[in-house]
Amino acid sequence: MSTAWVDAALRRGPVYFDEGQGCWTVTGHPEALAVLGDPVTFSSDLADLVPRQEDLDLFRRGNIVQMDPPRHDELRRIVSRAFTPRVVAGLEPRIEAITGSLLDARGSRFDLIDDLAYPLPVIVIAELLGVPAADRPVFRRWADRLFDRAGERLLDEEAIAAVAPAVHEMREYLLEHVRRRRAEPADDLTTALVREGLDDEAAAGFVGVLLIAGHITTTATLGNTVLCLHETPGAADELRAAPDLLPGAIEEALRLRTPFPRLARRTTTATVLGDASLPADTLVAIWLAAANRDPRVxxxxxxxxxxxxxxxxxxxxxxxxxxxxxxxxxxxxRVALRMLLRRYREIAVDTAEPIRFRNPWVMSSPTRLPIAVS
Structure with missing residues (x-):
């Protein structure tokens, strides 16, 4: 999936059936809003469309991303208390300390992903969940397997089989962690989930979603924003001169290099979307990467x-x-980029070294981003 593919998809229209991917495709911004805002017609539960796989079936019990109300709402209420604006704001000093420590260990050339964009959010979410941050190489291996194996088609049977070993390893690790917290409670989010009555399988699945999603989006956003600044002459200097623009710079990177380019839904009934008539029980791919470039918006x-x-x-x-x-x-x-811009007068992507990216059909994110700073 490339910018050229997104542009071509937008030219085909806001809603159309894609024979190559075997599903309905939504590229328009208003149409994407309509799908995502209607969980009754467009379900997140894809279990009936996914090839059966034991580890995935067990892990799905705690996967809030693929749940519909009322179970979705129950689990979201439990964990939302850990992500209130007040709680998140209180993490800023810890995020600054971690960022400073990671940058202090670097010289004038380093890999932004390996040395900052990956370890920073992993340490933060690991501390919130109570899992050992020292195990972050293991977490990264899981993420690499989960987000680099899928292909162009959604719910591809071969891709699902390829990620199953990683899901199995992750489930076993997290089940042990959940059982340990059940026996030895602590002041962390895993203990809170256990205390809410979740069984071990559901709690392990939920912790897994939080652990992976809780770091990989930040990793992508940091890398993508630095790439955007590198590709836009004067943008970094403008941010140094006007730091209040930094939140907007991050939001624009999220729009232009959307970390998760597409989401999937299932129609629960026949419906009309835009000028298209969609049948019941059909797969719908919502291309956020395209909707975020809709020229109508x-x-x-x-x-x-x-x-x-x-x-x-x-x-x-x-x-x-x-x-x-x-x-x-x-x-x-915001904290990491603010500290990078304050600490270094120049932040340049080291084009002499290769940049590597994730599978673009699954995620827009560099996995290796060498930079030179001064």
Whole structure:
């Protein structure tokens, strides 16, 4: 999936059936809002469309991302208390301390992903969940397997089989952690989930979603924002001169390089979306990456504009499944980028070294981003 693919998809229209991907495709911003805002017609529960796999079936019991109300609402209420604006704001000193420590260990050349964008959010979410931050190489291996194996088609049977070993390993690790917290409670989010009455399998699945989603979006956002600044002459200097533009610069990077390019839904009944008639029990791919470049909503949609206002991008979703960790991801990105811009006069992508990216059909994010600083 490339910018050229997104542009071609937008030209085909806001809603159409894609024979190659075998599903209905939504590229328009208003149409994406309509789908994401209607969980009754467009269900997040894809179990009936997914090839059966034991580890995935067990893990799905705690996967809030693929749940509909009322179970979704019950679990979201439990964990939302850990992500209130007050709680998230209280994490800023810890995020600053971690960022400073990571940067202090670096020289004038380093890999932004390996040395900052990955460890920072992993340490933060690991501490919230009570899992050992020292195990972050294990967590990264899971993420690499989960987000680099899928192909162009949603719910591809071969891709699902490929990620099953990683899901199994993650489930076993997290089940042990949940059982340990059940026996030895602590002041962390895992203990809170156990105390709410979740069984071990559901709690392990929920912790897994929080652990992976709680770091990988920040990792992508940091890397993508630095790439946007590198590709836009003068943008970094403008942010140094006007730090109040930094939140807008991050939001614009989220729009232009949307971390998760697409979401999936299932129609529960026949419905009309735009000019298209969708049958019941059909798969729908909502291309956030395309909706965030819809020229009906965004002027000059391919340009990176830190001053863009309004910027109603859908990078964190919309409706009942709006990303729980969005405030934390935004705070982590803001703190890290603020400290980078203050510490270094120049931050340049080291083009002499290769940049590597995740599978773009699954996630827009560098996995290796060498930079030179001074």
């Amino acid at each position: 965004f002027a000059d949609p391919s340009a990176y504009d830190p001053r863009r206002n309004p910027n109603p991008h859908l990078a964190f979703g919309h409706g009942i499944h709006f990303c729980l960790g969005a405030p934390l991801a935004r705070l982590e990105a």
